[in-house]
Amino acid sequence: MAFDLNKNDGPTKSKFDLSKSDESTPEVQEPKKSNNTTIIIVVVLAVIALAVYLFTKDSKTGETSVSTVDSVAPTTDTSSVAASTDTAVASQAPATTSVAPQVSAPATFEKASADVKNVDETKLNQVLEYLKSNPSAMVTIEGYASSEGELNFNVKLSEMRASNFAKFLVSKGVNGDNLKSVGKGVDNPIANNDDETGRSQNRRIEIKF
Secondary structure, eight states, X not given: OOOOTTOOSSOOOOTTOXXXXXXXXXXXXXXXXXXXXXXXHHHHHHHHHHHHHHHHHHHHHHHHHHHHHHHHHHHHHHHHHHXXXXXXXXXXXXXXXTSOOOOOOSEEOOTTOOOOOEEOHHHHHHHHHHHHHOTXXXXXXXXXXXXXXXXXXXXXXXXHHHHHHHHHHHHTTOOGGGEEEEEOTTOSOSSOTTSHHHHHHHSEEEEEO
């Protein structure tokens, strides 16, 4: 029995037909990227940036406050210490140092002499104690003479007596810059110049605080 290879019931394709099939391969379409993701990322970055800015600002404000407190605190403490120190020094100072002693004629002189020899130690110590306790006190030393002899000679002699007594105080530790010496001659006698007893008292120095 012979077979007619050209005869078939329909347009049957050979399984070996490599020609293009009627069925087309579907195109794969790339999904469209959404803008929502981009917007979310931008918002998140903006929030983070704002948070960092606020945190940095608060940190700087805190540091400024601490620095201000630290700079003020030592000033307050120093004032308190200074006030306490002044109070302590004032409480330790003798109550009598602010009052100058009333001292008359702590030293007298021989006739026609300016040598410091006849010194009343009690009166001298009162003067020295006050001057050493009050180193800034200004003192005037007045020299005197009796009426015996020429007037001009007695004026010069009284000046020498005041100057020599100032040097004497300096030798005892008194600041010479605070001492002023003047000669008063025969002025202001404290005794009668008619006899030697009175004249010997008038040959003296006086301290004026």
